[in-house]
Amino acid sequence: MENLRNIWKPELYKIQMEAPIPKPIICEDCPDRPDFYGKEYHGIMGHKEATLLLEYEPNGAFLIRKGNVHNDFFTLTWRFNDKIHHYKLYYDGSHYIKEKRFDCIYDLVADGLITCHMELKAHHILEMINSHTCYTESPYVTLNRTKINTLTKIQSSVIKSNLVNNTDEEVTKKPILDLTPTIEDSPLLFKYTKTHNFKIHTFKGLNWCELCANFLWGFTAQGVKCEDCGFIAHIKCSERVPNHCVPDLKKIRGVFGIDLTTLLNAHSSTLPFVVRKCVNEIETRGLDSEGIYRVSGFADEIEALKIAFDKDGEAADLSLFSNINVIAGTLKLYLRLLPVPLITFEVHPKLVNAIQAKTTALQVTMLRQCLDELPPAHFNCLQYMVQHLHRVAQYAEVNKMSAHNLSTVFAPTLVATPPAITDLAFEIRALQALIEFSPQIYYGNK
Structure with a gap:
């Protein structure tokens, strides 16, 4: 199963997150504004005047205008890569420039900025995508x-x-x-x-x-x-x-390898049933199992349980798998196959910064602030997992899995790290703190 660790490639996702955010330049007084535009519409305006309005604005700033009264199109003017660009813009019930259509102008601009940003920053990846890929x-x-x-x-x-x-x-x-x-x-x-x-x-x-x-x-x-x-x-x-x-x-x-938020929206759920069922089974009969989460289960049985989850969903019968390490291995596999790990790429550097705070109290405060920046689906699932690992660690004298041992096992799975990082010392320390201080971090208990 280790060959599945890096199955999804996050580079384009991270580049998209760096794309400029649309910022409409507002015109309060425009009597001839069409009802399908908002205050981003500036009426009749030449390109020189539009350029002056955007000259000192950030990348992503935009406005809509009409070059002259005879045009059968509008003009979208925006600032990207520190330059001003103009595009012919149309509306026939949907907003469009080329073949893509949008219900609102903000989405059109956001999508266009992402596309231009990808062409500028990710052209090497796009070229590889267009080359041969082995099915x-x-x-x-x-x-x-x-x-x-x-x-x-x-x-x-x-x-x-x-x-x-x-x-x-x-x-x-x-x-x-x-x-x-x-x-x-x-x-x-x-x-x-x-x-x-x-x-x-x-x-x-x-x-x-x-x-x-x-x-x-x-x-x-x-x-x-x-x-x-x-x-x-x-x-x-x-x-x-x-x-x-x-x-x-x-x-x-099935459910393996699907983005967490997408999956939970599809199932109208707050937690993946794979996580919930595996955690319940482990807490029922595995808390005193020596080496839980460290000892590997049989690969063929983990694959069989994965197929059962994919095929039967909530009805998958975990009692058929007597080896608790198979349950634990399947849970780790599910989390490892998430395209975006529970602790996301955006939160990772803040997590590393938080654990380097000088006092434990400050670390706890900063870690709590980091978690608040996670998407809701990631926040809820991570909380569920961390609280579970906190309970597992309470049996460390029997199962030999302290908070440090658990964080060593789970850090490569739960924390999104850039490929260049091989030393996970900070990530392990951060996850260990999340496990050890789970009551304080999530409930403010002292």
Whole structure:
């Protein structure tokens, strides 16, 4: 399972977070303002006057104007990369410049700034995305390897049965199938082909391409989604995805490797059921287990429990797995596969700074402030996990897992660190403090 540690690539996500934020330049008095614009509309205005208004504003500042009364379009003028840019802007019920359409002008500007920022700061990554990406090493195949293998065998049996039991006339009416002999033990070679049914899609929350593992940036039409199996990809990446659509997979795509906020919104939940069920099971029968979370469970049993969660959801029966280290290993796997760890990239440097405060009281105060900056889904799940680890640490005399030992195990999983960082001493200390001082940090207890 260790090869899954770095399956999702966070670079584009971090670059998007650095993009300029839209700042509308307000015009209070504009009698001919169209009802589909707000105070960012300045009426008839030439480009020189617009440039002067934005000259000393920050990147991201923008206004909307009309070059002259005869134009059949408006003009969006904004400041980006310390330069002034002008774009023809249209409205027909939606705001648009090119093919992307938006319900409000703020979203159009925010998306445009992100796109320009990506082209400026991430061109090397975008070039790599447009180069060859190996499907057999993609996140989709990696995460669904066992499922794909199982479904392939089932479909192969169905195909053979159909060929035996149907007349020649009936067989000719079925889709053309690729029955070329394949390596029996390979889960990556399909016994039939089916093209994906890709459609341009606007994704809610954070999503990553299942071919190249890079972030789907922007606010709208970030990529495509197969309507049959749910495969998600950049538009360019979708052109290189082979015809291996397995529609049955959309029913059991599961919960592993999905952004936390996106998952909880989909399930209308405050906590992932995987975390809740595993924690409950460990606290019921694993608190006194020596080396809990440090001792590895059997990889095949962890994979089996992962599949059970993906397939059965809340109904997954954890009592079937007698080895508590399998439960613990599955929980660690779920947390490790989150595209954005519980302690996010934005909060990481502040966490490191907090733990270097001179007194414990100041560390506790600064750590609490760090946690307040987490997205709500991350805040709640981290609190649940930290309080659980605090209870585990109370049994350290028996299970040999002190707060320090637990933080050493979980720091690489719970804290988002840049790839260049190999020494996690500060991260371990910070997580240890979160565990040890959990009552004070979350409830203000003394």
